[in-house]
């Protein structure tokens with residue numbers, strides 16, 4: 326049994342602590358904010374059983390250009406700030422080649438397969454069932470042509486990976502969602518994902534389970550980390566091993582130890598709305614790249630990626646477009662918050678999370694870089710990390726790319 330400090334109390338850090346406990350280790354989590362209050366709070370809340378392929382870029386230059394120019398609201402890019410992210414984006418584009426995808430997809434698929442069962446066990450043990458819907462989400466399309474392309478792709482995913490879905494045509498969708506004010510072409514109903522009514526609260530509930538099982542939280546600054554003899558000290562605590570699970574902040578800490586972690590910073594925004602929308606489950610508006618998630622705080626509109634460096638935008642155009650479209654479809658009501666929330670997906674160009682021990686610092690473990698799917702994959706890679714720390718190095722095979 327080792328004394329281990331986990332830095333970061335997002336979905337990834339809290340699940341790490343729970344997995345280490347299950348492997349018999351004594352664990353402390355250090356964060357300067359309460360559990361689940363950053364990226365793991367602000368996401369769309371989908372445990373994405375259907376996301377069986379890594380989140381790659383289109384390799385066709387024309388499609389890429391259309392995307393960069395705002396096609397489907399998928400990306401926002403201030404060209405003046407492109408320079409600061411261009412090496413990472415170039416590396417991401419290279420990793421999106423068919424040959425690289427063939428290499429990494431089987432591992433990614435395996436990770437995603439484990440997500441719902443692992444969350445299910447934690448939801449049951451922590452008593453968080455009231456925060457979870459188990460009936461998937463809609464991927465809606467405005468045109469017949471768009472819907473038909475999506476159905477073909479869903480059928481391919483079903484053939485290749487066994488992902489379940491149903492198709493709702495325009496009428497079936499209108500019957501299932503009577504609150505819709507406009508006629509849509511139809512939707513894919515991804516039936517396997519689970520969705521969450523309050524993502525931050527789910528993490529906080531998992532954190533209470535960790536405490537109930539004897540774990541401890543310490544409020545402190547992860548940047549106080551230093552080596553002490555054969556172990557580590559941080560925030561007034563000593564440990565034999567330390568796990569960096571600081572999500573988008575992880576590369577900054579590792580830089581102070583001489584490591585370079587290229588990370589694509591994919592900012593996202595959300596805002597809640599008060600309206601009596603009537604949606605029965607979350608809805609991805611595929612032609613506008615926003616997710617409408619019914620949550621305890623209201624209907625959350627969550628955006629795709631803003632790749633611009635620097636401070637978050639006060640009036641993000643992706644959210645504005647999402648709001649306009651959502652208003653045409655549903656009774657949206659008024660914004661709950663005075664300003665949109667913003668956070669950063671910690672995305673590594675190789676598209677896989679990083680789960681490994683640091684090369685030059687024994688006892689320093691890395692666990693971050695889950696990009697678009699950290700809410701989904703937190704408990705999955707946490708289990709692999711805990712197995713690796715217990716000596717099963719095969720458990721993290723393939724998850725070691727992306728650090729120098």
Ligand SMILES: Cc1cc2nc3c(=O)[nH]c(=O)nc-3n(C[C@H](O)[C@H](O)[C@H](O)COP(=O)(O)OP(=O)(O)OC[C@H]3O[C@@H](n4cnc5c(N)ncnc54)[C@H](O)[C@@H]3O)c2cc1C
Nearest residue numbers: 335336337357364365368369371547572593698699700701
């Ligand atoms: C708009 C949006 C929608 C998304 N939708 C989904 C989705 O539907 N499904 C999905 O699976 N994923 C989704 N994601 C991605 C997902 O939210 C992230 O991958 C995940 O939350 C990352 O978790 P984490 O624990 O690594 O990071 P975080 O949750 O950010 O946790 C990092 C922790 O480190 C702490 N920290 C940072 N610096 C310090 C310091 N110096 N000292 C102490 N503590 C520190 C922070 O306080 C924080 O608690 C979405 C993301 C966004 C932005």
